Amino acid sequence: MKRLRVKWRCLHCGECCRNLVGRHFGMILTPDEWRRLNRLARWLGVKLETKPLVAGPIGARLYQVTQEVCPFLDRKRNKCRIYQARPLVCRMFPLSPYGILSCTAVERAPKGALIEFPDEMKLALNQFMIRVLPVLREADFIYDLTWGWRPTSRYFNRIALRLI
Ligand code: SF4
Ligand code: SF4
Numbered sequence: 001m002k003r004l005r006v007k008w009r010c011l012h013c014g015e016c017c018r019n020l021v022g023r024h025f026g027m028i029l030t031p032d033e034w035r036r037l038n039r040l041a042r043w044l045g046v047k048l049e050t051k052p053l054v055a056g057p058i059g060a061r062l063y064q065v066t067q068e069v070c071p072f073l074d075r076k077r078n079k080c081r082i083y084q085a086r087p088l089v090c091r092m093f094p095l096s097p098y099g100i101l102s103c104t105a106v107e108r109a110p111k112g113a114l115i116e117f118p119d120e121m122k123l124a125l126n127q128f129m130i131r132v133l134p135v136l137r138e139a140d141f142i143y144d145l146t147w148g149w150r151p152t153s154r155y156f157n158r159i160a161l162r163l164i
Contacts, residue, residue, distance in 0.1 A: 021066065021068050037085075
């Protein structure tokens with residue numbers, strides 16, 4: 001029997017922009033994104049709070065956002081105020097290297113349907129795998145928002161790279 005195919009479309013519920021911090025880590029930013037978002041935050045007059053995720057010789061090799069709700073979210077309209085400049089993790093959401101993350105549009109899709117994601121999301125995921133995963137794979141220590149610097153091996157299997 002042929003499976004029903006549906007195209008994924010964001011419902012603009014804003015849930016993903018309101019839950020940026022997980023059990024241990026916040027939304028990941030590359031150094032370029034971190035600089036860009038800091039510039040935009042100053043320009044828009046909002047406060048972006050971050051910490052390093054993986055240390056580097058000059059600054060961090062990866063950063064993480066420490067705010068639960070993204071400061072760039074227009075909370076009344078559930079719209080991203082920096083949509084064209086949003087980071088990779090936002091461009092690929094709900095795709096991730098370890099499966100499909102919790103997303104209202106995915107949850108509301110007909111049961112058993114095959115969900116087709118836009119090519120630009122798949123490209124963003126590909127970029128994330130090239131630019132972010134190798135840094136995580138090489139890192140000996142990672143910054144846990146509760147416990148501080150800890151060995152990376154505590155959090156993920158380097159083969160599966162599944163962050164908890
Ligand atoms: S949770 Fe899913 S549907 Fe809701 S805003 Fe985020 S991507 Fe769109
Ligand atoms: S940058 Fe935009 S899309 Fe990404 S979490 Fe913030 S408001 Fe949402």
